[in-house]
Amino acid sequence: MANKIEFKTSLLRMFRARIPFISIRSIERARVLEIVQQLAEEINIPIYVHSLSHGTIDIKTRKSVNDDRSVAGGLDYAVQHISQRHNLTFVFNEVSDIEDDNLVSRHIYDCVVQAIERGGSICLITTKSIWPQLQRMGMTIALDAPNEEEMLEVVKDCVMPYKGSIPLEWDETDYKMAATVLANMTKIEAENVLATQMAKGSLTKDDIRELSNAKDRLFSDISGLEKVKIDPSTLSVAGLMGLQNWLDHQKQLLTADLKARKMRPPRGVLLVGVPGCGKSLSAKFVAANWNLPLYRLDLAAIHGQYLGQSENRLKEALASADHAAPCILWIDEIEKGLAGAISSNDGGTSNRMVGQFLFWLQESEAKVFVVSTANDVSKLPPELLRRGRFDELFFIDLPAEEERKDIINLYIRRNLLTQPSEIILARLVEISEGFAGSDLEGAVRDVAIQAIIHGDAVVDDELFEKCFRNVVPLSKTAPEKIDAIRTWGRERAVPASGVSWNVTSHDSVTGTRSIII
Structure with a gap:
């Protein structure tokens, strides 16, 4: 091409x-x-x-x-x-x-x-x-669809003739961002999208989001991918400051000119960790924060019954993601789709899919940011974890005390509940030792259910404590599994919380932490 x-x-x-x-x-x-x-x-x-x-x-x-x-x-x-x-x-x-x-x-x-x-x-x-x-x-x-450089010319050719006729708020940065968003569309598609925006009589900075939405509608039914709808008002992430700070830096690289330095666009991140701690939520948060469409690739659903069918489906899905760029590609529980690469019980199909996926990760120049999540790290092929495949490997652990406090407050505000007293809040943080983020959400949700049924007057400190004590977290029902996951994460991944493990031989599995400078 x-x-x-x-x-x-x-x-x-x-x-x-x-x-x-x-x-x-x-x-x-x-x-x-x-x-x-x-x-x-x-x-x-x-x-x-x-x-x-x-x-x-x-x-x-x-x-x-x-x-x-x-x-x-x-x-x-x-x-x-x-x-x-x-x-x-x-x-x-x-x-x-x-x-x-x-x-x-x-x-x-x-x-x-x-x-x-x-x-x-x-x-x-x-x-x-x-x-x-x-x-x-x-x-x-x-002939490829227009790249960013050519699309920048298309954008300016469409917009500049109207300078002085309608209010134009865009500066050079906005033109470049519009070119990035519209890249990989055909020239006529981009011209139609821009003309539609200018037909309202102005062009504002908020229209950049509308360009992304218009492109999203064009690629809403692309082969092999599932479009994920996002409501930014319901998305918040607490306790993952290390991951959020890293993502903020990657966002700047998405629109930067990297060709002069011979660098490729950000490729993505692999999130591993304890189930229920926000890995899948993080993928939605990235898409909402970056104003990019989110597509979910289900590797398990791609598997076909005929020789070569799975590989062809994966190739078509990845090619579709390239055409939809810039976008976020979410691969949830990636180890389930590639489990056969280790067990070798599928005639080599998973091995070929791993090879094809890794080749795409390495060679594709499209601005597709991949967010992959994994629970059972033992099933991940070793070549997927090699440095250079993903930009970073983060481990999302059970939340520490301050993180649990932030998460509890987040869900209380979201569910419009009365804030408990500081004494009870501290007690809830203590009770929730070993809770995952989903456990904390479930406990606060139980309080909200009582408020809906019996009215807000029933919400008091006693109800909060009762609902939290009724939760039995996965760390207690399957402690061996959780300990194995956390041990792996401490040795091989960057902590998503922004703090590092500092464990001695006599430390418990929860360990102690120190801030990374």
């Missing part, structure tokens, strides 16, 4: 080399023809374009030279004139039935043979595969 500059350079070389058959892969016919017209004027060669709506026209003068709109009529006209004149180029942008050996592909093949003898060139603009025998007669070139 190539951006506009690379595509134009390569196509120019093919025209000059008189390649007899050129297949141009693109869904943007108008954008391809715009480049072809520029080349026709720059190197001064005759180029004719055939379409079902206009027949054959001279691309430089826009005058019709053949009224026959059928593909067969256009090919006959091309063969006739190629046999009479040297170095003619004909571009066909609406040709079907070229995948197999049939009358249409044979007709094109005969035309290409004639072009070889007279220095002519036949070009097809298509998104389909081409009959192999025909394809081997020439070369293939593809």
Whole structure:
């Protein structure tokens, strides 16, 4: 695949080399023809374009030279004139039935043979595969959707003419952010989105979010991914300051120019830890905080029953995520989808999926930020944990005292409950030793349920303490499992809380912590 500059350079070389058959892969016919017209004027060669709506026209003068709109009529006209004149180029942008050996592909093949003898060139603009025998007669070139640099030009070309006519609040940073959001859309899609925003009579900084929403609607049904709706008003994360500070730095890199430093965009983060401590919530929080769409990739659902089906589904889903960029890709409980990579009980499918996923992580240049979560770290393939796959590996532990206090207060405010006294709040923090975030949420929710049933007057310190004592956390029902997870996290991951473990041989499993400077 190539951006506009690379595509134009390569196509120019093919025209000059008189390649007899050129297949141009693109869904943007108008954008391809715009480049072809520029080349026709720059190197001064005759180029004719055939379409079902206009027949054959001279691309430089826009005058019709053949009224026959059928593909067969256009090919006959091309063969006739190629046999009479040297170095003619004909571009066909609406040709079907070229995948197999049939009358249409044979007709094109005969035309290409004639072009070889007279220095002519036949070009097809298509998104389909081409009959192999025909394809081997020439070369293939593809045109990507506009990248950020080209999209910046598109954005400015659309907006700048209205300067002075309508209020425009955007500065250079906003133009670049708009280009980042709209990148990987087609030119006409981006122009339509921008025109819709300006139709209200102004362009404000808040419209950047609307651009993201408009793009999100275009990719809401992309293959292999599930769109996750987010309500920012219900999303808050407490006790994960280390993770939040790291994410703030990564957000700045999302719109920074990294090419000069030969750096790729932020790739993502792997979150491991105790169940119920906010790993999945963190993925939603990132998407809401960064104003980006969130897509969920379910690796377990991608598995197919036929050989190669799972790998193809994964490839299509990751390609869809690239097209939707910039976005957040959430892979929940990644170890379940890749469990066979260690057990080797699925005929090697999981191993191939791991390889394909890691290759995409390493090579993709799209601004897709991956948030993967895992509970059972023993099932994770070792190669997934190697430095460089994800940007960072965070461990989300059971919340400490101050973190539990923050989480309790967060859910009390969210559920509109009366704040307990400081003495009882301290008692709740003490009672909730070993609670995960979900346990704390459940305890406060029990209080809110009583308030709904019996009225807010029933909410008192005694009710808070009773509801908290009724919760039996996972750390007590499955202590061996939780201890194993925490031991792994202390040795291999960065603490998401922003504090580090400092455990001696006689420490309990909860350990002691010190602030990381």
